[in-house]
Amino acid sequence: MARPWLHLNNSRSMAMACAKESNLHRVLLPEKVRNSRVLILGGTGRVGGSTAIALSKLCPDLRIVVGGRNKEKGAARVAELGKNSEFTEVDIEERASLEATLRDVDLVVHSAGPFQQAEKCTVLEAAIQTKTAYMDVCDDTSYAFRAKSYMSKALAANIPAITTGGIYPGVSNGAIMAAELVRAARSESKGEPERLSYPHVELVLRFSYYTAGTGGAGPTILATSFLLLGEEVVAYSKGEKITVKPYSGMRNIDFGKGIGKKDVYLLNLPEVRSAHEILGVPTVSARFGTAPFYWNWGMVAMTNLLPVEFLRDRSKVQKLVELFDPVVRAVDEIAGERVSMRVDLECSDGRQTLALFSHRRLSVSVGAAAAAFAIAILEGSTQAGVWFPEEPEGIAIEAREALLKRAAEGTISFIMNKPPWMVETDPKELGLGIYL
Numbered sequence: 001m002a003r004p005w006l007h008l009n010n011s012r013s014m015a016m017a018c019a020k021e022s023n024l025h026r027v028l029l030p031e032k033v034r035n036s037r038v039l040i041l042g043g044t045g046r047v048g049g050s051t052a053i054a055l056s057k058l059c060p061d062l063r064i065v066v067g068g069r070n071k072e073k074g075a076a077r078v079a080e081l082g083k084n085s086e087f088t089e090v091d092i093e094e095r096a097s098l099e100a101t102l103r104d105v106d107l108v109v110h111s112a113g114p115f116q117q118a119e120k121c122t123v124l125e126a127a128i129q130t131k132t133a134y135m136d137v138c139d140d141t142s143y144a145f146r147a148k149s150y151m152s153k154a155l156a157a158n159i160p161a162i163t164t165g166g167i168y169p170g171v172s173n174g175a176i177m178a179a180e181l182v183r184a185a186r187s188e189s190k191g192e193p194e195r196l197s198y199p200h201v202e203l204v205l206r207f208s209y210y211t212a213g214t215g216g217a218g219p220t221i222l223a224t225s226f227l228l229l230g231e232e233v234v235a236y237s238k239g240e241k242i243t244v245k246p247y248s249g250m251r252n253i254d255f256g257k258g259i260g261k262k263d264v265y266l267l268n269l270p271e272v273r274s275a276h277e278i279l280g281v282p283t284v285s286a287r288f289g290t291a292p293f294y295w296n297w298g299m300v301a302m303t304n305l306l307p308v309e310f311l312r313d314r315s316k317v318q319k320l321v322e323l324f325d326p327v328v329r330a331v332d333e334i335a336g337e338r339v340s341m342r343v344d345l346e347c348s349d350g351r352q353t354l355a356l357f358s359h360r361r362l363s364v365s366v367g368a369a370a371a372a373f374a375i376a377i378l379e380g381s382t383q384a385g386v387w388f389p390e391e392p393e394g395i396a397i398e399a400r401e402a403l404l405k406r407a408a409e410g411t412i413s414f415i416m417n418k419p420p421w422m423v424e425t426d427p428k429e430l431g432l433g434i435y436l
Contacts, residue, residue, distance in 0.1 A: 027058045027406070033378045037063045039105040041092055041123060042112030044068035044077055045220060047137060047166075050367025051111060051374070056081050058371055058406065059378075065105055068112075092123055102130040109374055110136035111166075113220045115143040116227035117314045124150055124386070128157045133377055137166030137370050139224060141234065141270040144388070151386045160382035162394050167362075167369035168209070169271040170389045171407045172341040176400060177355035177416065178205055178271070179390040181345040182279050183397075184353065184417050202238070202348035205275055207286035208253040209342075210262045211362055213295070213328065213335035222328060223314075223321045225290075229303045230311030231268040239282040247296075247303045251287060254424040255340040258412035259358050261425065262340075263296055264289035274388045291335050337362045338412075344420070354420050358412040365410070372406035 029036075038055060042048035043066035052064050064085040066077045074087030090101045092112055102108055110123045115138040124147055127134035138144050147163040154161050164170055171177060182203070211221075232243045249266040264287035272284045289296055302311070310316050339362040343355040359365035373389070376382065376399050387394030395403060408414040415423060 025058075025406075025409070026060065027375055029059055029061070029375070029378055030380070033106070033380075034059075034061045035063060036106040036378055037065055037104065038374060038378075039065040039067050039088070039101065039108045041067045041090065041108060041110050043087075044070055044073035045111065046363055047113070047220065047366050047370070048109070048111035049077055049080075050363055051109060051137075051166075051370040052077065052081055052085070052367070054364075054367035054371035055374060056085065058375060060084065065101075067101065095122065095126060098123065098126045099130050102126050102132045105132060107133040107135070107374060107377060109370060110134065110138075111370065113137070113139070114224045114227060114314075115140040116224060116231070117312060118143055121147050121150065124161060124163075127161065128153050128159060131157050131159050133159055133382075134161040135165045135370075135373050135377060136163050137168075137170070137366070138164050139166075139168045139269065141231075141268055141273055144270040145273070148386050148388070154386045155384050158384045160377055160384055161386040162373060162377065162382055162389060163386060164270050164274070164388055165370060165373035167339075167341075167366045167407070169207075169269060170373055171357060171369045171404070172207060172209070172271065172343060172355075176389060176395070176404060176407070177341070177343045177357070178207070178275055178281075178345070179279055180400065180416060181205075181343060181353055181355055182281065185345060185347055185351060188351070202283070203281045204283040204344075204346040205279075205281045206284075206344045206346075207269065207271055207341070208251070208255075208264050208344070209286070209288045210253070210255055210259060210264060210290070210338075210340045211288075212291045212338045213332035219321050219325050222325065223317055225299070226302070226311060226317045226320055227314065228267050228269075229299060229306075230308050230317075233266045233268045235266065235272060235285040236276045236281075237283050245303065247299050249285075249287070253287070253289075253342060254420075254426065255342055255358060256356055256413060256415075256423045256425060257358070258360070259338060259340040262289050262291070263293065265296065265299070274390060278388060278390050292331065295331075336360075339365060352420055353417050354415075354423060355417065356413055356415040356423055357408065358414075359410060360412060361410075365407075368409050369407040372403045375406065376403050 040048045040052050043052050066087045067090045078085045078087050144163050247265040254261045267288045269286040272286050276284045340358040346352050381396045381399040383393040
């Protein structure tokens, strides 16, 4: 049975939303952490800047340290944030400088992506060395599971660390949306074992994402999209791992109010593997689509025409981003930056439920989501070690309600554990099939 707090539906006009979406409800942190120093790496960028703004509004007593390499951008960000903020020049590739900076803060939020093709978890290593609490907004499978390999070192240092926080995939994946759907399904399965195992009730979990243009989140998002085209897509079907071509397997998904029906394509995203391994879901896949629709055609063309080696080379992809960025920016002015995430859970006993998160501005919602994770860590929700959001040691089950409320500020729609026909613009009952 869905809890009342999990069904929020905001129907403000566009003008009111733009004026009020950053007017977040303040959070009263425990006295001992109320004045904590939080370093946001990549704080001069779109994602990190949005996180800094959201944190400063949610918790005005926090001392926000904007970390980056550009002093002018840093000064502008600090001027925007006002009191209790400062800029520090730091390069995450310079280990000594990074560690010196971390020794003076209580929590580091790593938003300096892209994380694709990164060979080391430099910031996490420095956080462990300096015994600084850590979270990242990673959206890359290899990086996320490399971060998990630091578990024993984080335990020895007694520091809490969350990887894949933020909106993609943090809010959408295990701990926040998918895990709540799975947990509800398990609690409703009378007589079933605690873990819905493959021979009993078959589960299908499908992640579907949509972003208009780059979502206003900057060239990092564009670079991430291009780099993902160089990764073979990992999905799971009835417990077996399968690999398919990126940006294939198109499906038309109804994202409901404010978004409508959009085409989405298979991509290699970390929540697929973590949901399979941690939540024990046998069939999992993830898809992404953008607007205008011809950008999707362009992504398909790039996948088919460009060599994989090119798409896996960060320096070459960066040059491609610089080439496309002006055009993308111009189109973004028309496309806007709406974002939507739909998570569908289907059970072989006939039950179908979904979670839906839609926002008018990705550049705002990424900050609210990352800030929600940072606050959860400060509140003591995360145990020592390196965790995915879906693990109770990462975000305690009892802390999910508050995190979701904070992340969902300003949404067009935020719905949990409802049948598809209650959300979709053209509702119809569908029979269950086990498919990707």
